[in-house]
Amino acid sequence: MSVTPGPEAPAQPRLRVVIAEDTVLLREGLRRVLTDAGLDVAGTAGDAGQLLKLVETSRPDVVLTDIRMPPDQSTEGLQAALEIRRRWPGTAVIVLSQHVETEHLFELLAGDPRGIGYVLKERVADVAQFTGAIRRVAAGESVIDSQVVSRLVARPRRDSPLETLTERELAVLALMAEGRSNHAIAAQLYMSPKTVETHVGSLFAKLGLLPAAEDHRRVLAVLTYLRR
Amino acid sequence: MNRWLRAALVAGAIAAVGCFVWSSWPPNSQYAPVEISFAVVGLSFMVAGIAAWQRWPASRLGLLFTIVGYLYLVPYILVNLANPVAWTIGNVTEGISGAALAHLGLAWPTGRLRSRLECGVVVADYVQNIAFNTAATMFWNPAFSGCNASCPANVLLISGGSRSAWNAFNTVEGFVGFLMTGIILTLIVRHWRSARGWSRRAMIPLLWIAAAVGAENILTGNLFHFSALVTYALLPLVLLAGPALFVISTVRARTAGGALGTAIVDLEPGASPGRLRDALARALGDSTLQLAFRRPDGSGYLDTSGQAVDVARPGPGRAVTPIADADGAVLIHDAGLEHEPQLVRLTAAAASMALEHSRLQAEVHAQLEQVRASRARIVEAGDAERRRLERDLHDGAQQRLVTLSLALGMARDRAAGADPELGSLIESASKEAREALTELRELARGIHPAVLTETGLSGAIQALAERSLVATTITAVPDGRFPAAIEATAYFVVSEALANVAKHAGADGAQVTIQRRPGRLVVEVSDDGAGGARPEGGSGLRGLADRVASVGGVLRLDSPPGGGTRLEADIPCP
Numbered sequence: 006m007s008v009t010p011g012p013e014a015p016a017q018p019r020l021r022v023v024i025a026e027d028t029v030l031l032r033e034g035l036r037r038v039l040t041d042a043g044l045d046v047a048g049t050a051g052d053a054g055q056l057l058k059l060v061e062t063s064r065p066d067v068v069l070t071d072i073r074m075p076p077d078q079s080t081e082g083l084q085a086a087l088e089i090r091r092r093w094p095g096t097a098v099i100v101l102s103q104h105v106e107t108e109h110l111f112e113l114l115a116g117d118p119r120g121i122g123y124v125l126k127e128r129v130a131d132v133a134q135f136t137g138a139i140r141r142v143a144a145g146e147s148v149i150d151s152q153v154v155s156r157l158v159a160r161p162r163r164d165s166p167l168e169t170l171t172e173r174e175l176a177v178l179a180l181m182a183e184g185r186s187n188h189a190i191a192a193q194l195y196m197s198p199k200t201v202e203t204h205v206g207s208l209f210a211k212l213g214l215l216p217a218a219e220d221h222r223r224v225l226a227v228l229t230y231l232r233r
Numbered sequence: 234m235n236r237w238l239r240a241a242l243v244a245g246a247i248a249a250v251g252c253f254v255w256s257s258w259p260p261n262s263q264y265a266p267v268e269i270s271f272a273v274v275g276l277s278f279m280v281a282g283i284a285a286w287q288r289w290p291a292s293r294l295g296l297l298f299t300i301v302g303y304l305y306l307v308p309y310i311l312v313n314l315a316n317p318v319a320w321t322i323g324n325v326t327e328g329i330s331g332a333a334l335a336h337l338g339l340a341w342p343t344g345r346l347r348s349r350l351e352c353g354v355v356v357a358d359y360v361q362n363i364a365f366n367t368a369a370t371m372f373w374n375p376a377f378s379g380c381n382a383s384c385p386a387n388v389l390l391i392s393g394g395s396r397s398a399w400n401a402f403n404t405v406e407g408f409v410g411f412l413m414t415g416i417i418l419t420l421i422v423r424h425w426r427s428a429r430g431w432s433r434r435a436m437i438p439l440l441w442i443a444a445a446v447g448a449e450n451i452l453t454g455n456l457f458h459f460s461a462l463v464t465y466a467l468l469p470l471v472l473l474a475g476p477a478l479f480v481i482s483t484v485r486a487r488t489a490g491g492a493l494g495t496a497i498v499d500l501e502p503g504a505s506p507g508r509l510r511d512a513l514a515r516a517l518g519d520s521t522l523q524l525a526f527r528r529p530d531g532s533g534y535l536d537t538s539g540q541a542v543d544v545a546r547p548g549p550g551r552a553v554t555p556i557a558d559a560d561g562a563v564l565i566h567d568a569g570l571e572h573e574p575q576l577v578r579l580t581a582a583a584a585s586m587a588l589e590h591s592r593l594q595a596e597v598h599a600q601l602e603q604v605r606a607s608r609a610r611i612v613e614a615g616d617a618e619r620r621r622l623e624r625d626l627h628d629g630a631q632q633r634l635v636t637l638s639l640a641l642g643m644a645r646d647r648a649a650g651a652d653p654e655l656g657s658l659i660e661s662a663s664k665e666a667r668e669a670l671t672e673l674r675e676l677a678r679g680i681h682p683a684v685l686t687e688t689g690l691s692g693a694i695q696a697l698a699e700r701s702l703v704a705t706t707i708t709a710v711p712d713g714r715f716p717a718a719i720e721a722t723a724y725f726v727v728s729e730a731l732a733n734v735a736k737h738a739g740a741d742g743a744q745v746t747i748q749r750r751p752g753r754l755v756v757e758v759s760d761d762g763a764g765g766a767r768p769e770g771g772s773g774l775r776g777l778a779d780r781v782a783s784v785g786g787v788l789r790l791d792s793p794p795g796g797g798t799r800l801e802a803d804i805p806c807p
Contacts (some may be wrong), residue, residue, distance in 0.1 A: 028628075028632050030636045031632065031635060031636045031639065034636060034639045034640060034643070035639065037643070038639065038642070038643055073627065073628075073683075078624060078627075078628065079686070079687050080687045080688075103627055103632075103635075103674060103677075103683075104674055104677070104678060104683055106683075106684040106688070107692075107696070107699060108684055108688045108691070108692030108693075108695055109684075109687075109688070109692075112688075126635050127634075127635050127638050127667055127670045129635065129639045129642070130639055130641060130642035130663055130666070130667065131642060132642050132643065133646075156699055156700065157699060160699060160701075161702060161703055161704045161705075162704045163704040163742045232695070232699070
């Protein structure tokens, strides 16, 4: 393990990341981007079996895995992620998918949503945002792709309390569903954290949800509500 | 029957009755009932003779009926002729028709006597009849009856006759006749007991009639004495039972013919050969009827109960009739039926039709099964092809575009500082790539939803509900996996139905229910829209109905105007 704090970097250990992706070009591209972004890529794997071995030997902070991998090109990455979470509970996992489905998402969140990410694969193109997501899951947050969330929020509904939410409250709700903390929501919506808290309280009351202090519980509660 | 023979028989009958009437003219009021009774009985046998000849040309029954008719009338014509020789012959042959009647009874129903013993009995009956009548006649002086010169002379009369001798012979004849009647009745009962199937049925009316005729024979014999009216006019009417026998058997054959038709009509489609046999046997009243088929390897025949049958030697009293157009199928029936060739032909034709029907039905079923299987295969092949396409898109174009996006992202970051113009150019290329990815993702999803293959119905239906353009609630979706063709069919039903709701129904909401029932999966999509959808309304619904039918299911549409629309697919599911 090479913890070499740079001259201007704060003295914190570099995040150790493992990448599982069966397309060589993409895998190497990812390694390059993440390394350039200051992450320590501890190893790469081309299928689920290799990934599990790699995690066992190198014990990374974050695992980045494609959902579909050889040999069956089904949900091997998802199964491997669940297995990793079961065997090494502290490890953060981001699952990358070409098509985001809530079914997979809920399978993933069912255990402990802390340190879980579920994002569209093409998000890797925005390097800054992507590394940001890695750092967030490493910090124990949940990262849910905005596309899933916006689809759920935009669903047509009948006689739903959601219709009584203000535009701002809806925006807050969506960001909560993406796994953002009050602080992050405040920064993104240019509000004070106090205002965010007010919005959160009010929309929870409108939806009849119990206020949850911890962000990860909040994610699950909101997503479950939206998915109904 | 030969035209000339028929003409001769008809002419003979008319002549005989004519002679009878002429010879007893002018009618004597005292004897009128007797004469009418005679004419009726004699004529009825003659008519039955003609009809029997017509119906059973190969049998001697027609001849026997005719003979009985003539032997019944001729002696009385002769007696009435007022000629000594004719009178004597008439007296001698007076009771001969009774022997002929016994002959007819013993020869029933084939027209042939069965054994030498029976031939002997019949001959003995004829002989004793003539012998006793001859002997009695020799002692009968016509003057005993009170007539004198007006009576024809008895040419056989010896020594002026003797009333007591005549009486004695008549009494003995009565006893012998009683004995013979007993023997003949016993033989007839034996025939009935040994008969099987059709023959046995044919024997039953004979039994009753023989008993009646036998009784008549004994009562009108010389042992009992009734008034002349009873003896000569009423009791002989019992003999009408002979022609009645013919009528009964004719009606019975006709009834059996009709019953055959009914049996075939009532036979359920595709009934087994065993059921066909039962129906034919019931209709014919021949419980011994067998329906046999050549073994596939050609080594003999098996009947419907699986017993081997020797068609070349079907056994005593059995006959074989091949069934046309039925590839080696045969009927094995009671030989007595052979005297009803029409009925046998009818039975064989009915069997042929039923077998042909079964064969055609089996063929249609087999073809339908083939078509069903091939349709299912085509749909499954289509599904597999869609899955392959989706996978190819995912592993190929989509993956490359993601890689391209990543590279563009890196390039943009590098260029951003040094050359902002290049940076924004790369950014727009990157945006294009993202949009291409989005379009490709939707395209792949439309081709085949990966979530269906990966997680099954519940995840895929959830995804449909989340993407639906109308508020959609899922009431029930069974967990667990089903065969791929069934999952795909259920998925496409919901997908197409929700698309229709969004497009046409003007509904506020839709509801999806998928329930597992014993042996099937019931998919139901309903909305609260305008209703009035018609199954033929669009190629979408028809295509869906075809799709559901490909897995053996049924699609039902219930869409009353103003009452919402309910689409239900009932899919067989193991």
